[in-house]
């Protein structure tokens with residue numbers, strides 16, 4: 001396997017604030033990699049360093065064989081987190097314009113734009129002005145703009161944010177299509193479900209540091225399975241069930257509790273349940289759950305991916 005991207009011991013400091021710490025990972029050519037972490041974990045900082053938009057404080061980055069993303073910029077497609085297209089342009093013109101910035105002749109850009117808009121079900125909107133499109137449509141147009149020059153490497157910063165579930169699914173399809181056509185894709189998100197469905201590999205980032213690198217299955221395997229129990233159950237009695245290594249109180253409504261009982265290595269849900277019923281515990285509902293990527297993230301980092309980790313820059317640091 002050849003790496004399309006390698007980060008080796010990368011650090012980013014903003015003044016005294018250490019935003020990215022000793023970050024190393026690789027993305028194989030032709031694969032889809034999810035770069036996952038809460039807001040403020042350091043994803044955008046890393047992406048900007050990969051693209052060569054800001055220098056790393058230390059460490060090595062190699063993308064498509066170059067040591068500076070700017071040298072291979074025409075072979076990269078980038079969807080930034082802050083989005084916006086010229087409101088008075090038509091989608092076709094906007095896409096062709098962005099393609100031209102990457103060396104694609106305008107005529108060819110327009111031709112590809114019409115075809116790609118058609119494929120995405122936006123053929124009827126291709127003559128409208130950007131400001132007349134819905135947010136989901138505009139986001140698709142922006143994604144097309146960033147890949148119209150057929151880049152080998154596509155980097156998408158929080159591409160799902162602000163989209164409804166239907167448009168999110170459409171975007172997932174587009175990302176799969178890019179990889180099926182041979183592109184390497186790196187996308188950042190704090191929503192684990194997208195990565196769970198899409199990625200060959202995930203890199204988990206928390207507070208600027210890598211917490212995990214591997215497949216989704218490998219990430220899940222680091223986490224414990226658990227049994228969810230609901231009823232008037234004493235948490236201590238639940239903790240004493242065979243195979244249970246820890247109990248978390250999820251909710252308590254007048255003594256009717258939802259308890260999350262983690263199962264240790266080799267712990268079997270059936271054994272715990274049998275003991276619960278034999279012991280007369282008031283189990284009104286139960287569910288044996290495999291850990292999700294979200295659970296794995298919490299177990300691996302101790303952080304919730306939905307919680308913002310941004311440290312507000314001081315005036316001095318922000319100005320640098």
Ligand SMILES: Nc1ncnc2c1ncn2[C@@H]1O[C@H](COP(=O)(O)OP(=O)(O)OP(=O)(O)O)[C@@H](O)[C@H]1O
Nearest residue numbers: 014019039040041042043044045310311313317318
């Ligand atoms: N120019 C800057 N000056 C000072 N601090 C910064 C600067 N840019 C980012 N930071 C800080 O670095 C940390 C990481 O920010 P970054 O934008 O890389 O995170 P992120 O994971 O991409 O989150 P988000 O999705 O919210 O952008 C945050 O605490 C942020 O406040």
